[in-house]
Amino acid sequence: MQEFLKKPGFMVQSGTMGADLSYLLAVIFTVLFLLAWWMAKKGQGTRHHNLIFVSMVSMVVYFVAYYYARSLGVLSLEGKEGFGGPPEVYDSVFMPVLTTHLILVTLGLILTPYMIVEGFRACDKVGGDYVLRPGDLKADPKKFKRIWIWILALWALMEVYCLAMGKSGAAQLAYLLIFATIAGVVGLEKLIEKWLTDGARRHRVLGRITMVMFALILVTSTATYLMLYVIYPVKTVAGS
Ligand code: HEM
Structure with a gap:
């Protein structure tokens, strides 16, 4: 697995399979969440629930497997070896962006199961469709x-x-x-x-915060990817 993830990637010249795959999946998942948000806005509660459920569960499984296999965050925090840019940029731009990204991912891993459980608790099934139930929850x-x-x-x-x-x-x-x-x-x-107090309002308010957070995770992972593999890739010395 480790060997496969270290193989050259398919998106940019200096990318690795692990980095490219993780970035591509991050984009796919975020698009699915935003699509689920759009479905909720259109009042399609059941389609929203189905898409959120499948994409969130697969995303959590993927994140856990990915961080377990690559320890990307830990490795990046440990040293500057993976970053080919100037030390000032590493300290003042790369590290703050990566730290923000890791904090958002952690919050996302907490909020996601919370929102799924809250969604079920705040909904009624009316004629086979999920509908948010107004009132105290x-x-x-x-x-x-x-x-x-x-x-x-x-x-x-x-x-x-x-x-x-x-x-x-x-x-x-x-x-x-x-x-x-x-x-x-x-x-x-x-x-x-x-x-x-109102369960339906709780779902809408916290759901929007969660969705915005997922959009920010995509922004910070894009910035990290660009800095590591496009703008400041590590220059490999021939034969090393
Ligand atoms: C991570 C999980 C979830 C997130 C982030 C989320 C997010 C949202 C957001 C942001 C809205 C309001 C859309 C808007 O007006 O802007 C919404 C509405 C809704 N959600 Fe969720 N949701 C999640 C899980 C669930 C689950 C598991 C269910 C069902 C069991 C569910 C059922 C609904 C329903 C029925 C609506 C109302 C749609 C309407 O206005 O008719 N959601 N959700």
């Missing part, structure tokens, strides 16, 4: 507790798995952070419920 406090217990149990299971498989402390810490984030988002819902 509040979760039962007992449900909150049950969800937290499930999260705690799943986290404990993962930690036992890590110990049994002899995984590193870093892997255990990563699982702790992931499950703490999920528990945090569930807790945040309590605050969001107070801020945006």
Whole structure:
């Protein structure tokens, strides 16, 4: 896999297969989300739901697989080897853009499952079609507790798995952070419920924020791609 991703790409001369594939998929996913937004604006709730569901789930699977296989963000943050431009540009432009990109991707990975769950909770099926239901949307406090217990149990299971498989402390810490984030988002819902009491309005407001964020992810990934592979590619010395 690693070897395949390092092969020369198909878009620009200095691109790699990994970079080109990831960029192309990022463009495809963003176009699909914006299309889903347009469908929602036209009142096509069910088509919006179907497209969002398929594209968001495949995007999350792709992101996790991609970052796992290439550790792009981590590698780029570690050193300047992959960047062929002047150090001032690396520090004052490349790093801020890449950091913004990684923060947006992280927020996107949190907001996406949240919005999908919120979408189901805020909708009714009327004549086979999803329709946003106006009115207060509040979760039962007992449900909150049950969800937290499930999260705690799943986290404990993962930690036992890590110990049994002899995984590193870093892997255990990563699982702790992931499950703490999920528990945090569930807790945040309590605050969001107070801020945006109407479920349909909550879906529209947070949905638009999510969509704008996905558009910004595309802008920052385009800028990163252009800087790394078009404007400031690393000049390879012949024979090296
Ligand atoms: C990441 C997930 C999602 C995002 C980002 C999202 C985003 C949005 C946005 C931005 C709107 C309002 C469009 C506008 O007026 O500008 C909307 C409307 C809507 N969404 Fe979602 N949505 C998501 C998931 C879902 C899911 C899972 C469902 C159904 C189960 C759903 C059902 C609807 C419906 C029925 C509308 C109303 C369409 C109308 O106005 O008739 N959404 N969504």
